[in-house]
Amino acid sequence: MKLHTLGEVPPGCRRRLLDHYGPAAEAWLRDAPFLLAEAAERWKLSLKSYHDAGHASAVALATTGDETPLILKAWYEPLRYRHETAALRTWTGGPTAGLAESADDLSVAALELVGGRPGGGDSGGCERQTVAAAIHGLHELARRRPQPDLPSLDGFRREVMLPRIRKRARSLDLGARRALVEETCAKLSSFREDATRGTVLHADLYRENVIFDGAGHPRLIDPHPLVGDAAFDWAFWTVYYDLDHEVTERLATAAGISRIPVPEITPWCRALAVDGFLYYVEIGDPAEPKIEKVLFSFLASDVEGAE
CATH class of the missing domain: 3.30.200.20 (Phosphorylase Kinase; domain 1)
Known part of the structure; x- marks a missing residue:
């Protein structure tokens, strides 16, 4: 037929x-x-x-x-x-x-089909808080169920993310921004996974992957899932959900809802930001200045916190 x-x-x-x-x-x-x-x-x-x-x-x-x-x-x-x-x-x-x-x-x-149409419905307001609650909900749900056979965050960090950061940092023409990247790379060993926070991670929390149902509730779609420390998802959401707005506010919301201290989320934010910055430089992405600003903000917050 x-x-x-x-x-x-x-x-x-x-x-x-x-x-x-x-x-x-x-x-x-x-x-x-x-x-x-x-x-x-x-x-x-x-x-x-x-x-x-x-x-x-x-x-x-x-x-x-x-x-x-x-x-x-x-x-x-x-x-x-x-x-x-x-x-x-x-x-x-x-x-x-x-x-x-x-x-x-x-x-x-x-x-x-969420929200009755491709791309979902309209946000019901208080978007930052409702999306954070949805992220926390997925993490908690996964902790109560058998762990699926998925790649580990530790393997991704060691075998994919860190090698490509170091390779691009060596090979790209960064000009005056090389000092910014080198300072970030020097801090890449400062984060550790906490096994007690292990869960199934969405690991791709761009705004385009959060849609809303008919009641305005967020649904997290198109994951690139990993198993590991929930701090990674909170850092990804903080950095990439909207490069232009509310980065600091998202970090505070993430820490408040997850009960993970800001100093334990921030190292992941730096690693994700420098990874994205180098990629954007490599492909000439127009969002490069935005991610550079976000990356600098996390380095500046470290300096301010140490004073």
Whole structure:
């Protein structure tokens, strides 16, 4: 039987996946419409349209037989599919998108459509406090359940983050900003994981990965999950949720809700900020001045705290 597809993936999806994965993604991009169609056929769903979003997957809207809307998501990387769906199962009932169906052979899953439309609904106000409560809720939920098979934060820090920071710090032309990077790198050994705070981390808490349901409650979507110290998620949210606004306020909120002292979150903030700064320099990202300012603010706060 011939599968009903939506045709080629949108140009934006194609461009983002090729930028992220390189030419190796070409063949998968040709196959993605058929993967989505096969999953829809298997689960008796009707495909409606693409939703042009994300950097690691192709996303489509679908409906069940009773017209319940769902999101169908096909991942390029089977490992990333397994990690994300494992985290979603651990967080079942929590403030994220519910996992309705999954197909390991296709690396495709059907997810709850949050807020009744792609991208979710409108924020209900008090965004900083409600998002922080959602992060804390996911952490607490995961602590009460069996730990899924996910990469460790310790392995990511030692094998991925620190080596790429040091490599870029050596190879990039940083000009007058080299002193800023060298000062930060000298402090990279100052943070330690606290095993008592171990949980399943979202580890990708950009604003685009926080959407709101019909009641204005936040849902944390598209995780890049790790297992480790909750301080990492709080630092990521502090630094990257909005480079222009409320960085200091988010840090204070993070410490207040998590009960993790600011001096134990700040070293992770510095590490994440310098990692992002060097990456933005490397690719010429227009957000480079913003992340540089954030990085400097964390170094300045250390100086002020020592006075």
